[in-house]
Amino acid sequence: MHPADFDPMADYPGHDAAHELGPILRVQEAQATAAQDAIACEQAVALEYNGIAHATLLASPLHIEELALGFSFTEGIVQAASDVLDLDVETTPLGLIVRLTIVNARLHALKQRRRTLAGSTGCGLCGVQSLAQVPRDLPPLPRPVQPWRRAAIVRALRELRQHQPLHNLTGATHAAAWADAHGKPGWIYEDVGRHNALDKLIGRLLREPVDRGAGFVVVSSRASFEMVQKAHAAGIGALIAVSAPTTLAVRLAQSARMMLAGFARDGRFTIYSHPDYLEQDRSHP
Numbered sequence: 001m002h003p004a005d006f007d008p009m010a011d012y013p014g015h016d017a018a019h020e021l022g023p024i025l026r027v028q029e030a031q032a033t034a035a036q037d038a039i040a041c042e043q044a045v046a047l048e049y050n051g052i053a054h055a056t057l058l059a060s061p062l063h064i065e066e067l068a069l070g071f072s073f074t075e076g077i078v079q080a081a082s083d084v085l086d087l088d089v090e091t092t093p094l095g096l097i098v099r100l101t102i103v104n105a106r107l108h109a110l111k112q113r114r115r116t117l118a119g120s121t122g123c124g125l126c127g128v129q130s131l132a133q134v135p136r137d138l139p140p141l142p143r144p145v146q147p148w149r150r151a152a153i154v155r156a157l158r159e160l161r162q163h164q165p166l167h168n169l170t171g172a173t174h175a176a177a178w179a180d181a182h183g184k185p186g187w188i189y190e191d192v193g194r195h196n197a198l199d200k201l202i203g204r205l206l207r208e209p210v211d212r213g214a215g216f217v218v219v220s221s222r223a224s225f226e227m228v229q230k231a232h233a234a235g236i237g238a239l240i241a242v243s244a245p246t247t248l249a250v251r252l253a254q255s256a257r258m259m260l261a262g263f264a265r266d267g268r269f270t271i272y273s274h275p276d277y278l279e280q281d282r283s284h285p
Helices: 064-074 104-112 149-160 165-170 194-206 223-232 247-255
Strands: 019-028 031-040 041-051 052-059 084-092 095-102 176-179 185-191 215-218 237-239 259-265 268-273
Touching: 019 165, 019 185, 031 165, 041 215, 064 084, 064 095, 064 194, 064 259, 084 223, 084 247, 084 259, 149 176, 149 185, 149 259, 165 185, 176 194, 176 237, 194 215, 194 223, 223 237, 223 268, 247 259, 247 268
Parallel strands: 041 095, 215 237, 237 259
Antiparallel strands: 019 031, 041 052, 084 095, 176 185, 176 215, 259 268
8 A cells, every 4th residue: 555545544443332421520610510421441451372361451442453463563572464373352251352373483482581561551561570671672773765854744743633533532542643754644543552552553554565664653642662662663763752752762762763753743843863864944943
């Protein structure tokens, strides 16, 4: 699929399964009004590899296959979509179980480097057993063929804000979008967890014949170490975040030769690593 043919909402399903209406009491000054409001669903998602329970995430019950594939890839469990031979999702009273069958070589590697993770909506490293497991060997990414354009970043951010139906309903979700070099969005995924939204997006990108290095990612959250690490794993050279980055994220982006920007909103953004990757525009220094 060529970037010009992307339709960000073409296969985006309804969000009936991702939110529920619940009774609320809306209080404003001295007045209280009973009403109903849309509340984002959060569900346990257990991942099993060749019958071995490995991780439990808390996520929005949408695009579970993309989530499982993206998580498996960004966590280094698989190295390509083809390493996953089968993927089955089962609904249980306690949540969803994703059973993945992976090639023997990757199962062996998983057993050698076993990490029991307990994911949450706010933490991407929960369950890591030692400090030595946090950093990874991240080879520097190639310099972009053409500098990123300010207008493209602004366009992608504007499109991101306009295509978050679950957030518009509930106000409780994050989003991640992949945009081409012109800022046109391809796929946009939402989740109650920012890491999950990015994993879903990466899971989709792994299945598409697209040059991931020719585009960039915009996220509606802060830019943490894990978000930079996941984007790097997918070969994405620029991460643009609506909120702030952390020191670890900046250092990692600098060493990995990624452009990292934060506070991206209202036509403005702040670049924290590799500002030389941005096209110089005298009218917008």
